[in-house]
Amino acid sequence: MTLNVAAGDLTQRTQAIVDRLIGLEGPLLPILHEVQDEFGFVPQESLPVIAEALNLSRAEVHGVMTFYHDYRNHPAGRHVLKICRAEACQSMGGDALAERVKKLLGIDFHQTTLDGSVTLEPVYCLGLCSCAPAAMLDGEIHGRLDGAAIDELVQEARK
Structure with a gap:
């Protein structure tokens, strides 16, 4: 299964989620949840957008995403x-x-x-x-x- 979203659109949609949730206390987990809700998983292309906005490294965002079992890095089945x-x-x-x-x-x-x-x-x-x-x-x-x-x-x- 693949994600049928243009890279620019994916970045824009991720940025819109980040912009909406960045004011929360501890926004990383809510942002990851929303990105997964939006795309069905957390695309690798979303990680740098999230990292930059939260002043984190991409590795830190990836580490949090892979620590929790609820996040997927590939599309799920129906x-x-x-x-x-x-x-x-x-x-x-x-x-x-x-x-x-x-x-x-x-x-x-x-x-x-x-x-x-x-x-x-x-x-x-x-x-x-x-x-x-x-x-x-x-x-x-x-x-x-x-x-x-x-x-x-x-x-x-x-x-």
Whole structure:
């Protein structure tokens, strides 16, 4: 998958986001979130724009972006399936659930199916510990998952 945006337009759109959010206290994370919302990921071409505006090095911006699992440096699939990898979910069968999803999709974490339908990502706690194991499909949280329920989620995402 590629981003169909001209480099100049990408720079202008990134700059508009920076201009709108630069007045916030600690604006880097909100800016990265908005850039990802705008483009579906944080393009490398956006990093120097952000760095210059915040008086940071490009390496500092890149370091923050890659530290947090929520930011992507490549386009995601049409659907994003996040599987909780935290301790509560692991203790309730999350490891087996994750392996099942990987097998069903034919991909590993941080990968997208060849047809571009699903990106699989690990997430470290969805806050649904009492309903473990849990997953999130396109921002909607699902708990108390078992094999049949995860099969349904994968099937929904593959549509």
